[in-house]
Amino acid sequence: MRKFIHSRWQRWVNRRIPRSDVQLLTQRNLFILPTAAGVVFGMLLLIMLITGINYQNSLIYLVTFLLGAVFVGAMHQTHRNLSGLELTLVQAGEGFAGDEILFRLRAAAGKDDAVAISLSGDDVSVRVGHVPSHQSVDVAFPVPSAFRGYLRPDQIRIETRFPFGLLKAWSWMRPHSAAVVFPRPLAAPEVISAVDDADEAASSRSPEGNDHAEIRPWREGDMSQRVMWKRFVRSGQMVVADWEADKGSPHWLDFNAFPGADHELRLSYLSWLVLERGKNGARFGLNLPGQVIEPDTGPAHVTRCLRALAIWGEEKPRDAFAEPHGTRSASDPAGRSAATSGVRS
Template sequence: MLKAFRSRWQRWVNQRIPRADQRVFGQRNIFILPTGAGVVFGGLLLIMLITGINYQNSLIYLLTFLLGAVVVAAMHQTHRNLSGLELTVIQAGEGFAGDMIPFRLRAVSPRHDSLAISLACDDSQLNQQHIASGQQEDVTLAIPSYQRGYLQPERILVETRFPFGLFKAWSWLRPVTSGIVYPNPIAAPDVISTVEDGEEQSQARSVDGNDHADIRPWREGDLSQRVQWKRYARTGEMMITDWEGEQGSPHWLDFDAFKGVDRELRLAYLAHQVMERARTNSRFGLNLPGQVIGPDTGAAHANRCLKALAIFGLEQPREGGPLPHGTRANENGKAAGSASFVGEGQA
């Protein structure tokens, strides 16, 4: 019963407040209710009124009606704080899965009154943001991410309790703009690239006829076929054989190189490789099924590759059914879902 009521309430709110990056709040989309303090205050006024009636005390009547007038004035002022407020999403941030993704919003007060508003989305909250009378103010709300993909908040809560905290007026902003959540980097094992310099599409490379090999210690993620098991049985040391010519072009990061690994883990490996190449300012390209990003260097190139990894296999969220934070499409095509900005210091 409760679940059905919540579902109907959400549908009603979504119809009343459609998705938009800009919202002007007014009579149609502002809700107001007394807070806990307001309910207690109202109860005290009722007790005072009953006491005044019982004792026929004019001073109690006077005080009760005076405080009642304050309550009514506070209710109108609290509602008026949001009335006419214009809130706009001006930039959606980027980051790695698990990070807080910044959304920059601009609040504009068209009236000659100062405003005090709070913003919230899930567990993230921005309290008591002051908007000077007739001015605009940019605020940043950090929203949690969980998985790679598009980060489209279902609702950003906008509320105020000014001036006395007796009432809470609130509404929502439902953005269309989505943040980008990169895969969480995982250290990648040594693999054989399938891309040669000058190719725009991957092709398998034969490693037959290699006569020279390097021996190195085993690292997590190495293929078991490369372990020298006879040596391990004799010495207890796990050593790996790296044949000459097995590595493809050093300028390419290749999705197809990680054989037998699921898609999300491959993307995590590639994200780590992108970060490593960006850290050393090395030239590299990215080969994904259906998309090839040519070799280049710099922070802009690294961000472009990370964004390609973040949205690989996904569709841009649009108006329609709500999507969880950091959504992505799973194998069945349903919504599932997540992400730090690669700036000059990281790239």
């Protein structure tokens, strides 16, 4: 019953607060309730009112109505703290699995000051503080990650209890954009890539005239330089030549160079190798099933390769879907069907 009520409540909230990178807080999406202290305060007012009625004491009436007016004024002020506040997702961060990924948000107040604002979610709380009227404050909101892939918090709670802490007003922001979580780097063993540089392959040997080549059917991810195009023209068969003496090129980081390792471990090895090549300023390319990044150097190339490793075989989160700690979960198999369909043995 509890799960049913929670699911109905969650569906209602999701309809009322759709996913967006910009959230304007209005009466439609703001909620307010008494805190525990507010409930005790209200019970105290009720007891005082009953006592005043019983003894017909004007002083008790006066104190009761004064404190009641304070409670009502606090309710309006608490609601006004958030009313008109606009929360914008400026940037969804990037990082490695196991780290906290920073989502950079901007809180802009409307015609009224926003006082004592805080953001929370997934056991993380960030104090924003005071946002003056018609001004903005930038804040970094950390989201814990555990798996590579896309990371998007389901809800970010915006809350205030000012003044007195008798009531709390809150709402949620449900970001649409997702952060990218890179595979956790693990020191890779010494391996040799099976990928040749295109120019070396073209100049050193020809598939049609090599007696030591093994002929096999073409598989997705094979380089076009290995295809025996003359045979394809004659027979229509797409075949590839594998050479026995092929030792690959040192300029390539190859997904298939780690026999026996599962897919996630291979990606962690490649993540470590990408970082090492980036530190040394070496020229390198990345070969993944279904995707090839040509050799290059520089920080932009390193980031591009890390992003490719992070999202390989993953799908962007759907609007109504958000996986905690990343798009992968502990129950996922080592390789998804979408990813394994393109893996070469």
